[in-house]
Amino acid sequence: MTRTALTAAAVVADAAALADEAGFETVSLSAVARRLGVRTPSLYSHVRDLEALLDGVAALALAELAGRVAAAIAGRAGRAALEGYAAAYRSYARESPGRWQSMQRRAGDAVVRSDAARETVALTGAVLRGYPVPEDEHVHAIRLLGSTINGFLALERIGGFDHSEPSSEESWSRTVDALDALLRAWPADPRHRKAQP
Template structure:
Protein backbone atom coordinates (compact mmCIF):
# COMPACT_ATOMS: atom_id res chain seq x y z
CA UNK A 1 0.00 0.00 0.00
CA UNK A 2 1.60 3.31 -1.01
CA UNK A 3 2.16 5.84 1.73
CA UNK A 4 -0.13 8.37 0.00
CA UNK A 5 -3.09 6.06 0.57
CA UNK A 6 -2.58 5.70 4.32
CA UNK A 7 -5.55 6.70 6.40
CA UNK A 8 -6.52 5.61 9.90
CA UNK A 9 -9.11 3.24 8.42
CA UNK A 10 -6.60 1.77 5.96
CA UNK A 11 -4.06 1.25 8.73
CA UNK A 12 -6.62 -0.50 10.94
CA UNK A 13 -7.78 -2.72 8.06
CA UNK A 14 -4.21 -3.63 7.20
CA UNK A 15 -3.58 -4.44 10.87
CA UNK A 16 -6.66 -6.68 10.94
CA UNK A 17 -5.48 -8.47 7.79
CA UNK A 18 -2.05 -8.95 9.33
CA UNK A 19 -3.64 -10.25 12.56
CA UNK A 20 -5.57 -12.81 10.53
CA UNK A 21 -2.34 -14.02 8.91
CA UNK A 22 0.11 -13.78 11.82
CA UNK A 23 -2.05 -13.75 14.93
CA UNK A 24 -3.64 -10.94 16.92
CA UNK A 25 -1.17 -11.22 19.79
CA UNK A 26 1.75 -10.80 17.38
CA UNK A 27 0.40 -7.52 16.00
CA UNK A 28 2.98 -4.76 16.42
CA UNK A 29 3.40 -1.35 14.83
CA UNK A 30 6.82 -2.30 13.48
CA UNK A 31 5.44 -5.43 11.76
CA UNK A 32 2.53 -3.42 10.37
CA UNK A 33 4.91 -0.76 9.04
CA UNK A 34 6.96 -3.44 7.27
CA UNK A 35 3.74 -4.91 5.86
CA UNK A 36 2.71 -1.50 4.55
CA UNK A 37 6.21 -0.59 3.32
CA UNK A 38 6.50 2.51 5.49
CA UNK A 39 8.51 3.63 8.48
CA UNK A 40 6.99 2.86 11.87
CA UNK A 41 7.00 6.56 12.75
CA UNK A 42 4.66 7.31 9.83
CA UNK A 43 1.94 5.17 11.45
CA UNK A 44 1.73 7.45 14.49
CA UNK A 45 -0.17 10.06 12.53
CA UNK A 46 -2.90 7.44 12.03
CA UNK A 47 -2.88 5.51 15.35
CA UNK A 48 -1.74 6.74 18.76
CA UNK A 49 0.02 3.53 19.81
CA UNK A 50 -0.31 -0.27 19.82
CA UNK A 51 -3.24 -0.15 22.23
CA UNK A 52 -5.15 2.15 19.89
CA UNK A 53 -4.29 -0.14 16.98
CA UNK A 54 -5.64 -3.19 18.81
CA UNK A 55 -8.75 -1.25 19.83
CA UNK A 56 -9.26 -0.25 16.20
CA UNK A 57 -9.05 -3.88 15.10
CA UNK A 58 -11.57 -4.81 17.82
CA UNK A 59 -14.02 -2.17 16.62
CA UNK A 60 -13.50 -3.11 12.97
CA UNK A 61 -14.24 -6.74 13.82
CA UNK A 62 -17.42 -5.71 15.66
CA UNK A 63 -18.56 -3.67 12.65
CA UNK A 64 -17.89 -6.52 10.23
CA UNK A 65 -19.62 -9.03 12.50
CA UNK A 66 -22.63 -6.73 12.91
CA UNK A 67 -22.96 -6.39 9.13
CA UNK A 68 -22.79 -10.17 8.69
CA UNK A 69 -25.29 -10.84 11.50
CA UNK A 70 -27.76 -8.32 10.09
CA UNK A 71 -27.73 -10.03 6.69
CA UNK A 72 -27.91 -13.52 8.20
CA UNK A 73 -30.83 -12.98 10.57
CA UNK A 74 -32.84 -10.56 8.44
CA UNK A 75 -36.39 -11.86 8.03
CA UNK A 76 -35.79 -14.83 10.33
CA UNK A 77 -36.95 -15.59 13.84
CA UNK A 78 -36.73 -18.34 16.42
CA UNK A 79 -34.55 -21.29 15.58
CA UNK A 80 -33.83 -20.07 12.05
CA UNK A 81 -32.50 -16.76 13.39
CA UNK A 82 -30.54 -18.49 16.16
CA UNK A 83 -28.91 -20.88 13.68
CA UNK A 84 -28.03 -18.01 11.34
CA UNK A 85 -26.72 -15.89 14.22
CA UNK A 86 -24.50 -18.63 15.61
CA UNK A 87 -23.39 -19.74 12.16
CA UNK A 88 -22.31 -16.19 11.37
CA UNK A 89 -20.10 -16.17 14.45
CA UNK A 90 -18.62 -19.55 13.55
CA UNK A 91 -17.95 -18.53 9.95
CA UNK A 92 -16.34 -15.25 11.06
CA UNK A 93 -14.12 -17.07 13.58
CA UNK A 94 -12.92 -19.42 10.85
CA UNK A 95 -12.44 -16.81 8.12
CA UNK A 96 -10.91 -14.09 10.29
CA UNK A 97 -8.99 -15.71 13.15
CA UNK A 98 -7.06 -12.59 14.14
CA UNK A 99 -10.15 -10.42 14.13
CA UNK A 100 -12.02 -13.13 16.07
CA UNK A 101 -9.27 -13.15 18.69
CA UNK A 102 -9.71 -9.39 19.04
CA UNK A 103 -13.38 -10.00 19.84
CA UNK A 104 -12.40 -12.37 22.63
CA UNK A 105 -10.28 -9.76 24.43
CA UNK A 106 -11.68 -7.42 27.08
CA UNK A 107 -13.14 -4.36 25.40
CA UNK A 108 -12.07 -0.86 26.34
CA UNK A 109 -14.72 1.57 27.55
CA UNK A 110 -14.56 3.30 24.16
CA UNK A 111 -15.16 0.01 22.34
CA UNK A 112 -18.07 -0.91 24.61
CA UNK A 113 -19.62 2.48 23.85
CA UNK A 114 -18.88 2.28 20.11
CA UNK A 115 -21.52 2.14 17.40
CA UNK A 116 -20.40 -1.32 16.20
CA UNK A 117 -20.68 -2.77 19.71
CA UNK A 118 -24.13 -1.24 20.02
CA UNK A 119 -25.17 -2.81 16.72
CA UNK A 120 -23.97 -6.29 17.73
CA UNK A 121 -25.82 -5.94 21.05
CA UNK A 122 -29.00 -4.70 19.35
CA UNK A 123 -28.93 -7.52 16.79
CA UNK A 124 -28.38 -10.09 19.54
CA UNK A 125 -31.33 -8.74 21.50
CA UNK A 126 -33.50 -8.60 18.37
CA UNK A 127 -32.75 -12.25 17.66
CA UNK A 128 -33.55 -13.25 21.25
CA UNK A 129 -36.76 -11.20 21.28
CA UNK A 130 -37.99 -13.57 18.58
CA UNK A 131 -38.34 -16.06 21.43
CA UNK A 132 -40.61 -13.65 23.33
CA UNK A 133 -38.32 -13.65 26.34
CA UNK A 134 -39.15 -11.18 29.11
CA UNK A 135 -37.04 -8.03 28.81
CA UNK A 136 -35.63 -8.60 32.30
CA UNK A 137 -34.32 -12.00 31.18
CA UNK A 138 -32.56 -10.89 28.01
CA UNK A 139 -29.25 -10.25 29.73
CA UNK A 140 -29.22 -13.79 31.12
CA UNK A 141 -30.16 -15.28 27.77
CA UNK A 142 -27.46 -13.20 26.06
CA UNK A 143 -24.84 -14.48 28.50
CA UNK A 144 -25.90 -18.09 27.96
CA UNK A 145 -25.82 -17.62 24.20
CA UNK A 146 -22.38 -16.01 24.27
CA UNK A 147 -20.94 -18.60 26.63
CA UNK A 148 -22.24 -21.46 24.52
CA UNK A 149 -21.21 -20.12 21.11
CA UNK A 150 -17.85 -18.68 22.18
CA UNK A 151 -17.01 -21.67 24.33
CA UNK A 152 -17.79 -24.11 21.54
CA UNK A 153 -15.77 -22.11 19.03
CA UNK A 154 -12.78 -21.81 21.38
CA UNK A 155 -12.74 -25.55 22.05
CA UNK A 156 -13.20 -26.33 18.38
CA UNK A 157 -10.35 -23.99 17.38
CA UNK A 158 -8.06 -25.58 19.96
CA UNK A 159 -8.74 -29.03 18.54
CA UNK A 160 -10.48 -30.25 21.69
CA UNK A 161 -13.20 -32.00 19.68
CA UNK A 162 -10.97 -33.49 17.00
CA UNK A 163 -10.28 -36.82 18.69
CA UNK A 164 -13.71 -38.25 19.07
CA UNK A 165 -16.67 -39.27 16.95
CA UNK A 166 -19.27 -38.17 15.95
CA UNK A 167 -18.14 -35.23 13.87
CA UNK A 168 -17.99 -31.81 15.50
CA UNK A 169 -20.76 -30.62 13.19
CA UNK A 170 -23.20 -32.99 14.90
CA UNK A 171 -22.32 -31.52 18.30
CA UNK A 172 -22.69 -27.98 16.92
CA UNK A 173 -26.21 -28.78 15.71
CA UNK A 174 -27.07 -30.38 19.07
CA UNK A 175 -25.85 -27.29 20.91
CA UNK A 176 -28.05 -25.05 18.76
CA UNK A 177 -31.04 -27.37 19.23
CA UNK A 178 -30.47 -27.24 23.00
CA UNK A 179 -30.27 -23.43 22.98
CA UNK A 180 -33.46 -23.24 20.94
CA UNK A 181 -35.22 -25.50 23.45
CA UNK A 182 -33.96 -23.46 26.39
CA UNK A 183 -35.01 -20.15 24.84
CA UNK A 184 -38.47 -21.49 23.92
CA UNK A 185 -39.04 -22.76 27.46
CA UNK A 186 -37.44 -19.86 29.36
CA UNK A 187 -39.23 -19.00 32.63
CA UNK A 188 -41.44 -15.97 32.13
CA UNK A 189 -42.52 -15.12 35.67
CA UNK A 190 -41.18 -14.85 39.18
CA UNK A 191 -37.52 -14.45 38.16
CA UNK A 192 -35.29 -11.45 38.57
Protein backbone atom coordinates in the same frame (compact mmCIF):
# COMPACT_ATOMS: atom_id res chain seq x y z
CA MET B 1 4.56 -4.17 -0.42
CA THR B 2 2.86 -1.23 -2.06
CA ARG B 3 2.93 2.26 -0.69
CA THR B 4 -0.63 2.93 0.42
CA ALA B 5 -1.58 6.43 1.44
CA LEU B 6 -1.29 6.15 5.20
CA THR B 7 -4.38 6.84 7.24
CA ALA B 8 -5.58 5.45 10.55
CA ALA B 9 -8.13 3.32 8.68
CA ALA B 10 -5.49 1.94 6.34
CA VAL B 11 -3.25 1.03 9.26
CA VAL B 12 -6.08 -0.74 11.07
CA ALA B 13 -7.20 -2.52 7.90
CA ASP B 14 -3.69 -3.81 7.31
CA ALA B 15 -3.40 -5.01 10.89
CA ALA B 16 -6.72 -6.82 10.50
CA ALA B 17 -5.53 -8.45 7.28
CA LEU B 18 -2.32 -9.57 8.98
CA ALA B 19 -4.29 -10.95 11.93
CA ASP B 20 -6.35 -13.13 9.60
CA GLU B 21 -3.36 -14.22 7.53
CA ALA B 22 -0.89 -14.99 10.24
CA GLY B 23 -2.73 -14.88 13.58
CA PHE B 24 -3.76 -12.09 15.89
CA GLU B 25 -0.69 -12.63 18.06
CA THR B 26 1.56 -11.70 15.11
CA VAL B 27 0.10 -8.20 14.86
CA SER B 28 2.74 -5.70 15.93
CA LEU B 29 3.46 -2.14 14.98
CA SER B 30 6.71 -3.18 13.37
CA ALA B 31 5.06 -5.92 11.30
CA VAL B 32 2.35 -3.57 10.06
CA ALA B 33 4.92 -0.87 9.31
CA ARG B 34 6.94 -3.31 7.23
CA ARG B 35 3.86 -4.32 5.25
CA LEU B 36 2.98 -0.67 4.59
CA GLY B 37 6.50 0.25 3.59
CA VAL B 38 7.18 2.77 6.32
CA ARG B 39 9.27 2.83 9.49
CA THR B 40 7.57 1.79 12.72
CA PRO B 41 7.61 5.23 14.45
CA SER B 42 5.73 6.67 11.43
CA LEU B 43 2.63 4.78 12.51
CA TYR B 44 2.35 6.94 15.62
CA SER B 45 1.00 9.74 13.44
CA HIS B 46 -2.04 7.52 12.87
CA VAL B 47 -2.51 5.34 15.94
CA ARG B 48 -1.79 6.24 19.51
CA ASP B 49 0.01 2.99 20.40
CA LEU B 50 -0.17 -0.76 19.89
CA GLU B 51 -3.15 -1.05 22.21
CA ALA B 52 -5.09 1.48 20.16
CA LEU B 53 -4.24 -0.39 16.97
CA LEU B 54 -5.56 -3.64 18.43
CA ASP B 55 -8.71 -1.86 19.59
CA GLY B 56 -9.09 -0.53 16.07
CA VAL B 57 -9.02 -4.06 14.72
CA ALA B 58 -11.63 -5.10 17.30
CA ALA B 59 -13.90 -2.20 16.35
CA LEU B 60 -13.58 -3.07 12.66
CA ALA B 61 -14.32 -6.72 13.37
CA LEU B 62 -17.33 -5.90 15.52
CA ALA B 63 -18.80 -3.71 12.79
CA GLU B 64 -18.29 -6.37 10.16
CA LEU B 65 -19.76 -9.06 12.37
CA ALA B 66 -22.78 -6.93 13.21
CA GLY B 67 -23.43 -6.48 9.51
CA ARG B 68 -23.26 -10.18 8.86
CA VAL B 69 -25.49 -11.05 11.80
CA ALA B 70 -28.03 -8.44 10.74
CA ALA B 71 -28.17 -9.89 7.25
CA ALA B 72 -28.39 -13.44 8.59
CA ILE B 73 -31.40 -12.82 10.79
CA ALA B 74 -33.24 -10.37 8.56
CA GLY B 75 -36.79 -11.59 7.94
CA ARG B 76 -36.37 -14.57 10.22
CA ALA B 77 -37.83 -15.40 13.60
CA GLY B 78 -37.52 -18.10 16.22
CA ARG B 79 -35.34 -21.02 15.30
CA ALA B 80 -34.52 -19.72 11.83
CA ALA B 81 -33.22 -16.48 13.32
CA LEU B 82 -31.21 -18.37 15.93
CA GLU B 83 -29.65 -20.54 13.26
CA GLY B 84 -28.79 -17.56 11.11
CA TYR B 85 -27.36 -15.73 14.08
CA ALA B 86 -25.21 -18.64 15.24
CA ALA B 87 -24.07 -19.45 11.71
CA ALA B 88 -23.04 -15.85 11.12
CA TYR B 89 -20.86 -15.93 14.20
CA ARG B 90 -19.24 -19.19 13.31
CA SER B 91 -18.61 -18.42 9.68
CA TYR B 92 -17.11 -15.10 10.63
CA ALA B 93 -14.83 -16.72 13.20
CA ARG B 94 -13.72 -19.30 10.65
CA GLU B 95 -13.24 -16.93 7.73
CA SER B 96 -11.63 -14.16 9.75
CA PRO B 97 -9.98 -15.92 12.66
CA GLY B 98 -7.64 -13.06 13.47
CA ARG B 99 -10.40 -10.48 13.40
CA TRP B 100 -12.55 -12.71 15.56
CA GLN B 101 -9.74 -13.12 18.07
CA SER B 102 -9.30 -9.37 18.36
CA MET B 103 -12.72 -9.30 19.98
CA GLN B 104 -11.75 -11.76 22.71
CA ARG B 105 -9.75 -9.24 24.72
CA ARG B 106 -10.85 -6.57 27.13
CA ALA B 107 -11.78 -3.75 24.83
CA GLY B 108 -11.06 -0.08 25.21
CA ASP B 109 -13.81 2.48 25.58
CA ALA B 110 -13.97 3.26 21.89
CA VAL B 111 -15.01 -0.32 21.18
CA VAL B 112 -17.32 -0.68 24.15
CA ARG B 113 -19.22 2.48 23.27
CA SER B 114 -19.35 1.88 19.55
CA ASP B 115 -22.52 1.72 17.54
CA ALA B 116 -21.53 -1.77 16.43
CA ALA B 117 -21.39 -2.98 20.04
CA ARG B 118 -24.85 -1.60 20.67
CA GLU B 119 -26.11 -3.09 17.45
CA THR B 120 -24.77 -6.52 18.34
CA VAL B 121 -26.67 -6.51 21.62
CA ALA B 122 -29.79 -5.34 19.84
CA LEU B 123 -29.47 -8.11 17.27
CA THR B 124 -29.22 -10.73 20.00
CA GLY B 125 -32.32 -9.24 21.54
CA ALA B 126 -34.02 -9.50 18.17
CA VAL B 127 -33.32 -13.23 18.04
CA LEU B 128 -34.93 -13.56 21.45
CA ARG B 129 -38.12 -11.91 20.25
CA GLY B 130 -39.21 -15.12 18.60
CA TYR B 131 -38.99 -17.02 21.87
CA PRO B 132 -41.19 -16.98 24.98
CA VAL B 133 -38.42 -15.69 27.25
CA PRO B 134 -39.79 -13.24 29.84
CA GLU B 135 -38.69 -9.65 29.33
CA ASP B 136 -36.90 -9.47 32.67
CA GLU B 137 -34.88 -12.54 31.70
CA HIS B 138 -33.67 -11.17 28.37
CA VAL B 139 -30.28 -10.02 29.59
CA HIS B 140 -29.59 -13.42 31.11
CA ALA B 141 -30.58 -15.18 27.94
CA ILE B 142 -28.53 -12.78 25.82
CA ARG B 143 -25.51 -13.43 27.98
CA LEU B 144 -26.02 -17.16 27.88
CA LEU B 145 -26.29 -17.10 24.08
CA GLY B 146 -23.11 -15.07 23.81
CA SER B 147 -21.31 -17.28 26.28
CA THR B 148 -22.24 -20.54 24.62
CA ILE B 149 -21.53 -19.46 21.07
CA ASN B 150 -18.30 -17.63 21.80
CA GLY B 151 -17.26 -20.36 24.19
CA PHE B 152 -17.80 -23.03 21.57
CA LEU B 153 -15.87 -21.08 18.95
CA ALA B 154 -13.03 -20.42 21.39
CA LEU B 155 -12.72 -24.07 22.41
CA GLU B 156 -12.90 -25.12 18.78
CA ARG B 157 -10.21 -22.66 17.85
CA ILE B 158 -7.72 -23.86 20.49
CA GLY B 159 -8.28 -27.44 19.47
CA GLY B 160 -10.39 -28.40 22.45
CA PHE B 161 -12.48 -30.70 20.26
CA ASP B 162 -9.63 -32.11 18.18
CA HIS B 163 -8.94 -35.08 20.38
CA SER B 164 -12.23 -36.87 20.45
CA GLU B 165 -15.10 -37.85 18.20
CA PRO B 166 -17.54 -36.81 16.90
CA SER B 167 -16.70 -33.84 14.65
CA SER B 168 -17.14 -30.35 16.05
CA GLU B 169 -19.53 -29.76 13.14
CA GLU B 170 -21.91 -32.24 14.65
CA SER B 171 -21.57 -30.82 18.15
CA TRP B 172 -22.23 -27.40 16.71
CA SER B 173 -25.53 -28.54 15.26
CA ARG B 174 -26.49 -30.15 18.54
CA THR B 175 -25.50 -27.00 20.37
CA VAL B 176 -27.82 -24.89 18.23
CA ASP B 177 -30.55 -27.51 18.77
CA ALA B 178 -29.94 -27.27 22.52
CA LEU B 179 -30.04 -23.48 22.53
CA ASP B 180 -33.29 -23.53 20.58
CA ALA B 181 -34.83 -26.02 23.00
CA LEU B 182 -33.64 -23.98 25.94
CA LEU B 183 -35.06 -20.70 24.63
CA ARG B 184 -38.37 -22.42 23.84
CA ALA B 185 -38.57 -23.59 27.43
CA TRP B 186 -36.61 -20.99 29.36
CA PRO B 187 -36.66 -22.06 33.01
CA ALA B 188 -38.45 -19.92 35.54
CA ASP B 189 -36.24 -18.25 38.10
CA PRO B 190 -36.62 -20.34 41.27
CA ARG B 191 -35.48 -17.37 43.34
CA HIS B 192 -38.36 -15.18 42.25
CA ARG B 193 -41.52 -16.60 43.81
CA LYS B 194 -43.52 -13.43 43.31
CA ALA B 195 -47.21 -13.30 43.41
CA GLN B 196 -48.39 -13.16 39.80
CA PRO B 197 -50.92 -10.55 38.73
